[in-house]
Amino acid sequence: MGLTITNQLKRPEPQALASAVEALAARFGNRLITSQAVRDQHAHTTTWLPSQPPDAVVMAQETADIQDVVRICARHSVPVIAFGTGTSLEGQVNAPAGGVCIDLRDMNKVLEVHAEDLDCVIQPGVTRKALNEYLRDQGLFFPIDPGADASLGGMASTRASGTNAVRYGTMRDNVLALKVVRGDGEIITTGTRAKKSSAGYDLTHLFVGAEGTLGIISELTIKLRGIPETIAAAACSFETVRGACQATILAIQTGIPVARIELLNAAQVRACNSYSKLSLPETPLLLLEFHGSENEVAEQSKNFGEIAKECGGGEFSWTTRPEDRTKLWQARHDAYWSVKALRPGAGVVATDVCVPISRLADCVTETEEDLKRLNLLSPIVGHVGDGNFHCSLVCDIDNPDEMARGEDFMHRLVERAQAMGGTCTGEHGIGQGKQKYLRAELGPEALDAMRALKQALDPQNIFNPGKILPAL
Amino acid sequence: MGLTITNQLKRPEPQALASAVEALAARFGNRLITSQAVRDQHAHTTTWLPSQPPDAVVMAQETADIQDVVRICARHSVPVIAFGTGTSLEGQVNAPAGGVCIDLRDMNKVLEVHAEDLDCVIQPGVTRKALNEYLRDQGLFFPIDPGADASLGGMASTRASGTNAVRYGTMRDNVLALKVVRGDGEIITTGTRAKKSSAGYDLTHLFVGAEGTLGIISELTIKLRGIPETIAAAACSFETVRGACQATILAIQTGIPVARIELLNAAQVRACNSYSKLSLPETPLLLLEFHGSENEVAEQSKNFGEIAKECGGGEFSWTTRPEDRTKLWQARHDAYWSVKALRPGAGVVATDVCVPISRLADCVTETEEDLKRLNLLSPIVGHVGDGNFHCSLVCDIDNPDEMARGEDFMHRLVERAQAMGGTCTGEHGIGQGKQKYLRAELGPEALDAMRALKQALDPQNIFNPGKILPAL
Known part of the structure; x- marks a missing residue:
């Protein structure tokens, strides 16, 4: 069982598919793969959406490869699905109508670094960790950190963000320009290296x-940034989610440029205590990071400490020593594994919503009550500076009753966030899993506009069909 | 004489236009205006592009007015041009095919302010100064400052920015969501109040x-920001543009969060000395502003002072006292008027380009040489932290030879910026004046995509026809 996918998409005609695969085999030799195992790997959804493997996978090595795959597929009206690391969470790499997956992992070159301009030009398969490794010696880094070591092409495509978006923005704020292969294989250049236009x-x-x-x-x-001179980590427990959220609001209102501010709810802290052998108070916890000069991070930490105290925060500790920082943040680093360990063998389904920060405490608290009512287990971690939080629902995939309650919980979570003026997804994207929420969020006119854009730029509907836009 | 406009647009059929105006008169009474004087006011281009007045002007008071104008105009295939304050610089409010101008100045209500969320909901006719006046008591401000007291609807439409974009971004970074009236009069909602989605x-x-x-x-x-606790202003003269640019690059690389960093070239400083009775060294000048706590701005100023010294800067002065800040920045505040005063009676044509910051010194220096060679006068002011600079070309509109040299200069300026990886406009937009540069900048594929988007969302071509996209 899994979440229902309503798209009834037409698969390509068998003869057309066979012709496309034949042409791809002639062009790419053993870089065209049709083995079941490899196809299955490329439909791995890391969620409870059913896997829908593509019919074939091409390992691209350069832009011309992408162009040729697109041209061949377009000629035969066969879908094309781009694949980075497969870490997307809403079925973005599934192939509901079959088709050809372009695996971009080998397009992993950093083409240019412009240190003075704080930008670089890369291929789409470069992962964020590889990029930061490459940049470190030049004192530069790329700030977006969605957790997984995702590819930058995939991060751009899902508009990813993560823990330090509160300071550095999301992928939207950090992409200057793209080259995009369109349906006839030609390349659209979307911008220049100028910082604004x-x-x-x-x-x-x-x-x-x-x-x-x-x-x-x-x-x-x-865009790139200079590695900050000093990084400070801080932690503070609160009696209530409301106190933690109020401290966050005040910090941002007063202009403290927090680099990360993460909320772990009581259930998440309990999971971390158990998994990582910690002894944190089992109440909501805020973990923070400050970037700047030594004086700056000291002042920021001190100012936040005062705010935390005002908002009912407990002991406030901060440090700039790397090993102590790691210790303070250990709960956050282990959060995913701590949830996995709660019920070995069960599935963990990650979902996210985002609300105006003034409603965050309400939204998290009501969500906690709903979990209790439904007798479900789902620790919560929030990028609280943006009003964005994640539920990690622990669910026995083979228990239909629990899955039904889980599905009910997910629907109610989204409806709650939207009713508070928020969005059904802050950073995971729509993919397949959240199509049904788009209309309620933005209205039919926005959906009309999106459909018109899709029709305008992909009239053949060959690019990742069955994603974002719900079937009519 | 003026810059050539190549769009040969078809005007609406006289009968269709008459029917539309009749329907508008019935609906809007004396808020539908057809007097020549008012029509002329609404085609004021603040540039050397010829004025092209609309056939009629409707003073809108609420969203339903916009919807009805659009519905009536669509029914008769008559163009609709939105008008805020008329301060755009590339002919954005001209009506090359005639049509109906919707004047939005009376839609100037601040509808909601959410202080905890640092956002507000406004009508499109609110100007930035009125908004900041309204917000001041709540300790909030909207940071984008393009110079003119433009309307926020217009600023969004031209993707405006200005002096403190280096710290706070452009309109792109500060609009969370829009409501947009589409061709059938229905309203598209583009987003929610969530900080990210x-x-x-x-x-x-x-x-x-x-x-x-x-x-x-x-x-x-x-999006809104909290008014900073302390604002410091600083000034430093440099022997060369290169020194000033190098100091800017280092400041940004080391992460000094400058709020404004403005370059005045020697010609601009000379004009300011003359107009404002100052005695600044007549060499390139950097003016800066820092926002933060008292300690933060002190540290930022000190750090920048050291960088400036390294880069050959002269005496570095900074202050947080409002009256001294005003004095330090007086040259910048008077820059426009000082240029106007250079040759009374002559026109001043403003244009802008934006390049990667590593190329800024080259671009400004070559532009200065070009001005000398062409015997033209054009002081330069730059939002140097973004690589964006403005030329204020002083030109006798009645002197065909000077105008021809001016036009030549403008072309060469854009070509120079584009050759350096930059853009033909950092913040003024394309309008009519810069259509001819779009293809060279982004290529035919990007233009195809833009045309497809226009066709998808405005198939009747009633919304501001003859702008952005060059005629085929």
Whole structure:
């Protein structure tokens, strides 16, 4: 059992598919793979959505490969699905209508680094950890950290963000320009390396978050930052989620440039205590990071400490020593594994919503009450500076009753967030799992506009069909 | 004489226009204006592009007015042009095919302020100064400052930015969501008040910068900031543009969060000395502003002072006292008027380009040489932290030879910026004046995509026709 997918998509005609695969085999030799095992790997959804493998996988090595796959597939009306690391969470790499997956992992070159301009040009398969490794010697880093070591092409496509978006923004704020392979195999250049531009429609930000449904990103120009002189970590427990949220609101209102501010609810702290042998008070916990000069982070930490106290926070500790920072943040680093360990063998389904920060305490508290009522287990971790939080629902996939309650919980979570002026997804994207919420969130006119854009840029509907837009 | 406009647009059929005006008169009474004087006012281009007045002006008071104008105009295939304050610089409010101008100045209500969320919901006619006046008591401000007291709807439509974009971003970074009236009069909602979202295509950022060519913005949700505790102003002269640019690059690389960093070239400083009776060294000048706590701005100023010294800067002065800050920045505040005073009676044509910051010194220096060679006068002011600079070309509109040299200069300026990896406009937009540069900047594929988007969202081509996209 899994969440229902309503898209009834037409698969390509068998003869057309066979012709496309034949042409791809002639062009790519053993870089065209049709083994079941490899196809299955490329539909791995890391969620409870059913896997829908593509019919074939091409290992791309350069832009011309992407162009040729697209041309061949377009000729035969066969879907094309881009694949980075497969860490997306809403079925973005599934192939509900079959088709050809382009695996971009080997397109992992950093093409140019412009240290003075704080930007670089990369291929889409570069992962964020590999990029930061590459940049470290130059004193530079790329700040977006969604947790997984995702590819930058995939991060752009899902408009990823993560723990330090509160300071550095999301992928939307950090992509300067893209090259995108369109349906006829030609390449759209969406922008320049200039830090800002008002030259025409913002194509860059149309492709960021489009989940590969409008074309395939073949190159990215992204913004970099200087590695901060000093990093401080801090932690503070609160009696209530409301206290933790109030402290966050005040910190942001007063302009403390927190680099990360993460909320772990009581259930998550309990899981971490158990898994990581910690002895944290089992109440909501805020973990923070400050970036700046030594004086700056000292002042920021001190100011936040005062705010925390005002808001009913307990002992406030902060440190700049790397080993102590790691210790303070250990609960956060182990959060995922601590949830996995809660019930060995059960599934963990990750979902996220985002609300105006003034409603965050309400939203988290009501969500906790709902979990209790439904007798479900789901620790909560929040990128609380953005009003964004994640539920990690522990669920026995083979227990239909529990799965039904889980599905009910997910629906109610989204409805709650939307009723509070929020969004059904802050950073995971729509993919397949959240299509049914888009209309309630933005209205039919926005959906009409999105459909018109899809039709305009992908009239053949070959790019990742069945994603984002619900079936009519 | 003026810059050539190549769009040969078809005006509406006289009968269709008459029917539309009749329907508008019936609906709007004396809020429908057809006097030549008022029509002329609404085509004021603040540039050397020829004025092209609309056939009629409607003074809108609420969203329903915009909807009805659009419905009536659509029924008769008559163009609709949105008008805020008329301070755009590339002919954005001209009516090359005639049509109906919707004047939004009376839609100037702040609808909601959410202090905890640092956002507000406003009508499109609210100007930035009025908004900041309204917000001041709550300790909040909206940071984008393009110079003119423009309307927020217009600023969103041209993707405006200005002096403190280096710290707070452009309109792109500060619009959370829009309501947009589409061609059938219905309203598209592009987003929620959540700080981030990955829910579908980024409609918000497609309308930001679209210059009213895809629909009419009827409501904006924008981000606010807390007014900083302390503001420091600083000034430092440099022997060369290169030294000033190098100091800027180092400041940004080391993460000094400058709020404003403005370059005045020697010609601009000379003009300011003359106009404002100052005695600044007539060499490139950097003016800076720092926002933060008292300690923070002190540290930022001190750190920048050291960088400036390394880069050959002269005496570095900084202050937090409001009256001294005003004095330090007087040259910048008077820059426009000082240029106007250089040759009374002559026109001043403003243009802007933006390049990667590593190329800024080259671009400004070569531009200065070009001005000398062409025997033209154009002081330069730069939002140097973004690599964006403005030329204020002083030109006798009645002197065809000077105008020809001016036009030549403008072309060469754009080509130079584009050759350096930059853009033909950092913040003024494309409008009519810069259409001819779009293809060279992004290529034919990007233009194809833009045309497809226009066709998808405005198939009747009634929204501000003849803007952004060059005629085929």
